[in-house]
Amino acid sequence: MDQLDRLLFGDNQFFGVNHMSEEKARAQAMRFQDIKAVIKVLDNAYDEGVKSFMCTTHDRIAQVCDHMRADPVRYKDFKFMPCMPYAHKYANAVTEDGIMGALRRFTPDEGFLNAALRGGKALATKDIEGIITLLVDAEMKMFAGLNTPVIFLQNVVVDLLLGLGFKDAFSIFANHVRKRYNAEPGFITMNLPMLLDVLEEQGIDNPIVCSNINKVGFRMSGGFDAYQSALRDRKFRAIxxxxxxxxxxxxxxxIEWVCQQPNIEAIVFGASSRGNIRNTRELVDRYWPAAQEQAS
Known part of the structure; x- marks a missing residue:
């Protein structure tokens, strides 16, 4: 099991996501309409030593994938960490192309008929495993030939499955990601304590889990104290x-606070300028070694 990079670069800023300012979110969405602007920021991050990109499977990420594939020498150390599914993409595709057209657009290259039959059988028999694996393969199509060491299940789906009590989905996802893509499964959640209980119940050992972890308890469902207890006492790889x-x-x-917490393996952050990327990297370089030394 490979160690994660300490810093992972996120993509919220590219798609107009800002949890505190709608005005800033709109400005970012306008700025990054041109894929060249997105790639320039990714190049800045890469050149600053931030080489792991934790990204949604938004249609425009496919253009980033094409760019990286076209220059394998330049991007030989670049790692994608896809986060799926991107629900809006499916809704838009069905609206534009109909159900069969959407299937044709997203299904893997192993053959449209095979994938369609697989999906049809899954729907007809309520075979949830077939549906989940088909959707994962559809989402992974854009990353063919690229380095994807960790594949994440998005928090919208993770937390919905938790709420519905459909626990088997987590082990189905984890097993498929490991078997087909030789990758580690990751899970994003807004309720870390609840998810850890379910993953342990499903036999998913030492899972990679990404959740909000910050000094003020911002969007940390389940309670700040429960998160600190989980970091201290539970076996998992925290992002x-x-x-x-x-x-x-x-x-x-x-950064100083989060680097002092036990069991943090990586931090994911977003930034739009090289200066902010460098500043975050320098802060992590400054505080992470001190935190590790104290822990040992």
Whole structure:
């Protein structure tokens, strides 16, 4: 099991997601309409040593994949960490192309008929495993030939499955990702304590779990104390997101605090400028070794 990079680059800023400011979100969405602007920021991150990109499977990420595939020498150390599914993509495709057209657009290259029959059988027999694996393969199509060491299940789906009590879906996803893509399964959640209980019940050992972890408890469902207890006492590989609480915590204060927490393996962050990327990297370089030394 490979160690994660300490810093992972996220994609919220590229698609107009900002949890504190709608105005800023709109401005970012306008700026990054041109895929060249997205690639410039990714190049800046890569050149600053941030080489793992934790991204949704938005249609425009396919253009980023094409760009990276076209220059394998330049991007030989670049790692994609897809987060799926991207629900809006499916809804839009069905609207534009109909159900069969959408299937044709997203199904893997192993053959449309095979995938359609697989999906049809799954729907006809309510074979949930078939549906899940078909959707994963459809989402992974754009990443063919690229390095994808971790594949994440998005928090919208993770937390919906938790709410519905459909626990088997997590082991189905994990087994398929390992078997077909030789990748580690990852899970994004807004309720870390509840998810860890279910993953343990499903026999998913030492899972990679990404959740909000920050000094002020911003969007940490289940309670701040429960998160600290989980980090201290549970066996899992934690990725911290929303460490700045969407700007509510000063960068240095946020990074210093999160680096002092036990069992944090990586931090995912978003930024639009090379200066902000460099600043975050330098803060992590400054505080992470001190935190590790204290823990040992």
């Amino acid at each position: 911290a997101m929303s460490v700045f609480a969407s700007g509510a915590i000063a960068p240095e204060e946020a």
